[in-house]
Amino acid sequence: MSSTRSGRRRRTARALWLFPVPALALHLFLFAYPVVQAVQYALTDWDGYSAAYDNVGLRNFAELATDDDTFANAAGNNLKLTLTVVLAQTALALLLALWLVRTTRASTLLRAVFFLPTVLSSVSVAFVWRFVYDPDGGLLNSALRAVGLDSLQSVYLGDPDTAVFWLALTQVWFHAGQMMVVFIAGLQAIPKELYEAAELDGAGRLTRFRYVTWPLVAPATGIVVAYTTVQSFKAFDLVLGLAGNPPGPALDILSTRVYTTFSNNQFGYAAAQSLVFMVLIALLTWVQRRAIGRATR
């Protein structure tokens, strides 16, 4: 029992080392270790339940790269989805933020309205939009008929050429409000003096947006673009809810493809797919970070 200050401090420090143990144990054993194992599985042809399996080296990856039409199709759909959602959601969220950045009673209420879809579950959102898109009695086609634009009616998700676009629209409806909040925070951080100075110099509204708002809101734009990208790769629940399980080729994306492979008991192959999926997300995030870094410098 040393009662010196340093002795007590040492005891304190020792006890402190117990604090991260539960988190580390859970994280390393139930998350990090499986991620490492995914690499091992990816080099086998294991089906998930047989005792015997072979090490096939990089054959899974070779097959993925050269001879897997469903994976290539899912990757293509995913890319289309990501591009559409990133462009549309970033633009819409910024417009909403510019409109609602000043705090009035009306804008507070409207912000709450735009944010509301974000709290719903993807499956719920998918059910809402199944009815919107229903070709027979759905909301969009009924509305078009009501205003006499019958010729514009469509089968939406049933049309393989445009299905991804409609999926993107649902995604934007789901999360634009969340990204609006990020932009509002970014806009509020811009010093008012800059606008006043620009106005004194006779800058018009577009000029002010181009030379004050746009460059200064860039960090928020970066966050929105990066987050939206990752989100569109993870649109798993939304696709299953909209297209059913498993989804058809028109709406199959990478996350649903990995899941379907896994469901077909191709564990080794699914592990290889999930690693490629992971590397793709990491690459995209990195490319974006660099691009945004350059744009904001």
Add this chain to the structure above:
Amino acid sequence: MTRTARTLRPVALLAGAAVVLPLLVVVFGAFKTLPQLFDAPLAPPSSPTLDNYRRAVQEGGLGSAFANSAVVTAGAVTLTLVVASLAAFFCARVPGRAGWAVFGVLVAGLAVPAQAAIVPQYVLFDRLGLTDSLLGLVLVDTVTTLPTAVFVLGGFLRTVPEELYEAAELDGASPLRAFRSIALPLIRPALATTGIFLFVMDWNDLLHPLLFIRSQEHRTLPLALLDFQGEFLTQYPLLFAGVVIASAPVVVVYVLLQRHFVAGLTTGAVRG
């Protein structure tokens, strides 16, 4: 800025209508019959019926799914907040490399999408007898959201001056006591914000139940809803009743704790 706002008003009002109308259709539709829904989707229910809810609970099994979701969410949110705040306390207080190393290991999980680990995770949980169990879901939800929780709570705990803990420990308080009496009260807003993020993530999680749960009695709400869709493909009023049941708790909490909600979902999501 006012002029900008005025120009944007039509766009924004249109967007507002696009958000509200589908939701109104769903809430109204849950109290209608299918013909009533198709006849006038936007009209309030003329003769409201609770039949859809009754069938959703009886035939769709949404009652037990609701209970399972509540148990799993409460368990996972509590466990995550406890282990994450303990770990974040360590990272904020232990200076130099050790604190940052632990933080780095835990937060590295942010870069890994949940899908990357699912194949081996499933195998591991299956060997541990944790598939098709609510405890397994609590654990898998916990490790999935842990990196985000550590990241956000760690950021807040770093703002607490070390002198506060030292003063308490000079008075004979144990580190655990310093954690409980000083750190936790100071980061209460961060705990609320993180808790809400975890609540929404865990309540709405579909991926893990879909993989891990095989029996009807252990289904959570999103999974029961998905099965529901297979069964009642275009029985929209029934699907809508399911949506209302599954969304009610989240929406009620959102209305009550709006500010925390927006902060929680935005910081949590953008960091995670």
